[in-house]
Amino acid sequence: MSSGWTRRSDDVGMVARWSSHHRFMNTSTSLKEVILKRIVFILGVLAGSFSCAALAAELTLPRSVELLALDGQKVAHTAVVKLPEGQHQFVFRYEESLRFGSHKKKYQSTPLIVSIPFSESTQMVLHHSRFRDYSAAASAFENGTVEWQVVDPQGELTDLHPVELPGNPGFLPYQNIEAAIGRYNRQHGISMSSDRMVMRTVQGQMTTKPQPPINSRQAVTHDASDTQYAGDFVPQIQAWYLQATDAERKALLKWMIEQQ
Incomplete structure (x- = not known):
């Protein structure tokens, strides 16, 4: 058992x-x-x-160039931009301290806008004219004689033809850079997709929409939030002026004179 x-x-x-x-x-x-x-x-x-x-394609910028926006969007300053294949729109400005008499003075250009095509894994470097002093830079930008190119690793140069980006109406025309770009793109029939720039064309010609001329004396409307500046208007204007670029200061002074 x-x-x-x-x-x-x-x-x-x-x-x-x-x-x-x-x-x-x-x-x-x-x-x-x-x-x-x-x-x-x-x-x-x-x-x-x-x-x-x-x-990814890549564009390297010189220290004298500040990237302001890419494909219609404001961006932080960077020396190297990585991009997907396709056409891309850049907004940038030249900014460099140059000899001005016995000392140096920073020259800052008006924002420029240009489109550049990129293929896969393209690596390019942006080049521009060099200037011996402040007056040479100012003269070149005012007369539109600055040369811009992109250079590939084989040393092949491609000329670029950036144009000045028109600012927004009123003073400090580039404070809202995205609004200025949006207006420019609408006027030139350019639409921005999620990853590239698309230009609407008719029989090979880029379409543009006629726009009425901007009247600098036209009243500038403000929303209700602007009332917060009523108590410290002068200090606010002073702060804006000190932070503005040379081009923005000139535009502000011109606008103020026209209002007299």
């Missing part, structure tokens, strides 16, 4: 151990599958990231 009971106990123990081992193996297999899937997913993400980085 006891020996039969012992055999049955041993059989039950073997079954229990086999069942436990089987569950452990199943659990281990499932865990391995989960880990392998995660590893494959992570490797896929990394491979995709490296692939995108390798295929």
Whole structure:
């Protein structure tokens, strides 16, 4: 009797151990599958990231050029811009301290706008004319004789023809740079998609919409939020003037004279 009971106990123990081992193996297999899937997913993400980085186009800007906006959006200043393939719109300005008599003075141009096509993995560097002093730079920008090019790794030059971006009406015309770009693009039939610039054309000619001339004496409307400046209007104007560029200061002074 006891020996039969012992055999049955041993059989039950073997079954229990086999069942436990089987569950452990199943659990281990499932865990391995989960880990392998995660590893494959992570490797896929990394491979995709490296692939995108390798295929991204790149534009390097000189220290004398400040990038203000890319494809209609204001951006922080950067020396290297990574871009997807396609046509891209840049707004930038020249800014450099140059010899002015016995000392140096910073020259800052009006914002310029230009479109540049990029293919996959293109690497280009922006170049511009060099100036011996402040007056040479001022003269070149006023007369539109500044030369701009992009250079590829093989040293091939492509000429660019940026134009001055018209400012917004009123003083400090470039404080809202995105609004100025939006107005320019509407006037020139340019629409911005999520990743590139699209120009609407008719029979190969870029379409433009006629715009009424801006009357500098036209009253500037303000919303209700502007009333917060009523108490400190003069200090606010002074602060804006000190932060403005040379071009913005000239525009402000011209506008103020026209209001007399």
